[in-house]
Amino acid sequence: MKIAVCIKQVPDSWAQKKMGADQRLDRESVDAVLNDLDEYAIESALALVEANSPTGEVGEGSGHSITVISMGPERASEALRKALSMGADDAILINDPGLAGSDALATSKVLAQAITAGGYDLVLCGTESTDARMSVIPAMLAERLGFAQLTFAGKVGVSGRTMTITRQTEFGVEEMSADLPAVISVVEKINEPRYPSFKGIMASKKKPLVTQTLSDLGISPSDVGSSAAWSAVKDSLPRPPRGAGIKIVDDGSAGSQLVAFLAERKLV
Amino acid sequence: MSTVLILVDSVGGKVSKSTAELATFGKRIGDVVAVICSSDSAAILPQLNTLSIDKTITCTGVDFEKFSTGAVAAALASVVAKESPAAVLIASSARGKEIAGRLAVRIDSGVITDAIDLDSEIIATQSIFGGSTTVHSIVTHGTPIITMRGNSIEAIAGSGPAGAEDFALTYTDGDRAAVLSLAPAKKSGRPELTEASIIVSGGKGTDGNFTPVEELADALGAAVGASRAATDAGWYPHSFQVGQTGKTVSPQLYIAAGISGAIQHRAGMQTSKTIVAINKDPEAPIFDVADFGVVGDLFAVLPQVRDGVIAKKS
Numbered sequence: 001m002k003i004a005v006c007i008k009q010v011p012d013s014w015a016q017k018k019m020g021a022d023q024r025l026d027r028e029s030v031d032a033v034l035n036d037l038d039e040y041a042i043e044s045a046l047a048l049v050e051a052n053s054p055t056g057e058v059g060e061g062s063g064h065s066i067t068v069i070s071m072g073p074e075r076a077s078e079a080l081r082k083a084l085s086m087g088a089d090d091a092i093l094i095n096d097p098g099l100a101g102s103d104a105l106a107t108s109k110v111l112a113q114a115i116t117a118g119g120y121d122l123v124l125c126g127t128e129s130t131d132a133r134m135s136v137i138p139a140m141l142a143e144r145l146g147f148a149q150l151t152f153a154g155k156v157g158v159s160g161r162t163m164t165i166t167r168q169t170e171f172g173v174e175e176m177s178a179d180l181p182a183v184i185s186v187v188e189k190i191n192e193p194r195y196p197s198f199k200g201i202m203a204s205k206k207k208p209l210v211t212q213t214l215s216d217l218g219i220s221p222s223d224v225g226s227s228a229a230w231s232a233v234k235d236s237l238p239r240p241p242r243g244a245g246i247k248i249v250d251d252g253s254a255g256s257q258l259v260a261f262l263a264e265r266k267l268v
Numbered sequence: 269m270s271t272v273l274i275l276v277d278s279v280g281g282k283v284s285k286s287t288a289e290l291a292t293f294g295k296r297i298g299d300v301v302a303v304i305c306s307s308d309s310a311a312i313l314p315q316l317n318t319l320s321i322d323k324t325i326t327c328t329g330v331d332f333e334k335f336s337t338g339a340v341a342a343a344l345a346s347v348v349a350k351e352s353p354a355a356v357l358i359a360s361s362a363r364g365k366e367i368a369g370r371l372a373v374r375i376d377s378g379v380i381t382d383a384i385d386l387d388s389e390i391i392a393t394q395s396i397f398g399g400s401t402t403v404h405s406i407v408t409h410g411t412p413i414i415t416m417r418g419n420s421i422e423a424i425a426g427s428g429p430a431g432a433e434d435f436a437l438t439y440t441d442g443d444r445a446a447v448l449s450l451a452p453a454k455k456s457g458r459p460e461l462t463e464a465s466i467i468v469s470g471g472k473g474t475d476g477n478f479t480p481v482e483e484l485a486d487a488l489g490a491a492v493g494a495s496r497a498a499t500d501a502g503w504y505p506h507s508f509q510v511g512q513t514g515k516t517v518s519p520q521l522y523i524a525a526g527i528s529g530a531i532q533h534r535a536g537m538q539t540s541k542t543i544v545a546i547n548k549d550p551e552a553p554i555f556d557v558a559d560f561g562v563v564g565d566l567f568a569v570l571p572q573v574r575d576g577v578i579a580k581k582s
């Protein structure tokens with residue numbers, strides 16, 4: 001398997017996010033971290049290779065490779081380094097001033113181009129980024145690449161070139177399968193991502209991290225970025241904070257007081 | 269008069285409440301054409317007779333249950349080419365968003381997800397950053413594709429479609445992933461989590477005993493939800509998890525019992541109209557978003573609420 005894991009650097013989940021004057025998320029004012037839902041995809045890639053490697057380890061002797069790919073500004077290389085320290089083999093940062101303001105369509109176009117150029121046959125993703133929360137990139141990648149789509153996997157297995165996943169949907173528990181090439185997104189129940197070891201952190205410093213630009217990928221700047229974003233934010237307003245709610249300490253009658261509150265709001 | 273396509277959403281032949289909501293939003297813009305991409309169309313069609321739908325198009329010739337969302341997106345792209353609609357509206361479920369994403373690539377059109385409102389000019393309202401910011405967005409290229417979050421509108425009834433068409437398709441390209449087996453979700457007899465107007469959720473504080481949560485839910489005609497701590501512990505199935513990696517819900521009333529209110533939990537319930545929290549810890553962050561908070565033991569409070577609700581009804 002030649003695996004690509006698509007990851008994103010996002011504002012820390014606990015950070016107070018706000019919109020900038022340009023109607024985009026103000027990323028400068030908040031701490032940036034590796035999207036935690038992508039850690040499960042990195043761990044899945046590592047586990048898949050370890051289970052199918054003659055040495056039981058990732059890396060050169062495994063017969064497989066894991067490349068982490070991110071589109072983002074220079075500092076997104078921190079997220080890529082974290083993935084390398086967990087055990088991925090190499091990393092690609094797609095960084096170009098022309099990418100600013102890209103929507104999901106453009107992001108998927110750029111990632112798909114990098115995946116095609118690298119000749120990967122398995123793409124792993126988290127289910128969504130914790131900032132934009134659209135949850136469309138894995139499906140868009142499958143559509144653009146013509147790869148099989150196996151999303152929301154709670155379990156992933158491989159036998160030869162056939163991938164099998166188990167997932168929970170509104171229809172029930174589904175088992176799905178497809179031959180490579182495939183795009184798989186994994187849910188957070190699938191595993192417990194490993195912490196980078198000291199050895200892993202040291203090794204990551206020597207692992208290749210290359211930067212690609214739009215021209216490296218043969219993409220015209222007019223096809224991406226804010227001018228090619230097919231949706232636009234007209235305006236944004238901070239929502240008035242919820243009025244301070246009522247808070248009572250139970251003295252034995254809290255249940256009855258709550259029923260009265262619900263009745264007043266016509267909820268019972 | 270322009271037309272709007274809505275994708276009929278159904279599980280096991282039962283049309284979901286979100287379909288009626290999509291029709292209601294669609295009516296603001298134009299004539300509503302409901303597209304059926306399901307092998308259960310015979311069961312689905314009669315259920316559309318009370319919705320505000322002007323016409324149905326049933327896509328035939330594709331095994332939609334066997335393939336994942338690529339087949340539905342391909343079918344919708346063909347219907348878009350035929351009908352030239354002003355917009356395509358899809359339910360904002362995990363599956364709906366995937367279909368929307370694939371369709372957007374196919375027809376090179378802008379996509380907006382998780383809208384909570386939509387006006388006649390096709391301006392969508394979204395609630396982002398855990399409900400702290402409201403944005404208005406528009407699609408600037410192609411046919412707007414918008415996924416609407418459930419429970420965002422009171423669905424209005426209509427007289428059903430005046431016409432029904434079949435549209436024969438073949439699907440050969442793209443999506444080769446196939447469903448090998450499906451163990452259908454067990455029916456709980458309670459409302460669907462994403463459709464319910466009231467939800468009672470339990471967390472780690474239940475210590476595995478969901479009986480008081482379920483009993484209050486049943487008294488209120490509510491759905492039961494759970495935090496990740498509760499689903500991880502195996503106390504409740506994952507399909508009932510509310511939050512970032514579970515369902516996003518927006519009911520009239522959300523009651524959180526024994527749930528601390530972690531950011532990941534709040535991401536899935538913060539847009540609920542009224543929020544009630546019951547927690548032993550006065551410092552629990554769930555109180556920051558609660559309209560009514562009780563500092564107390566859920567095992568004492570929930571049964572009292574249940575009895576009070578039952579007394580009110582009789």
Ligand SMILES: Cc1cc2nc3c(=O)[nH]c(=O)nc-3n(C[C@H](O)[C@H](O)[C@H](O)COP(=O)(O)OP(=O)(O)OC[C@H]3O[C@@H](n4cnc5c(N)ncnc54)[C@H](O)[C@@H]3O)c2cc1C
Pocket residue numbers: 036037188470471472473474494495496497498509510511512513514515525526527528529530531532533536546547548549552564565566567
């Ligand atoms: C990638 C990722 C994704 C996640 N996705 C989700 C998600 O989708 N949904 C989700 O819920 N979480 C999610 N989480 C987990 C989240 O961070 C919290 O760990 C989780 O929500 C905690 O669940 P809890 O509130 O039930 O448990 P706790 O945080 O342990 O809180 C239990 C609460 O119960 C109270 N309590 C105890 N006993 C009683 C009693 N007898 N009566 C009243 N109160 C009592 C305690 O005071 C405490 O506040 C995610 C985390 C990560 C890292």
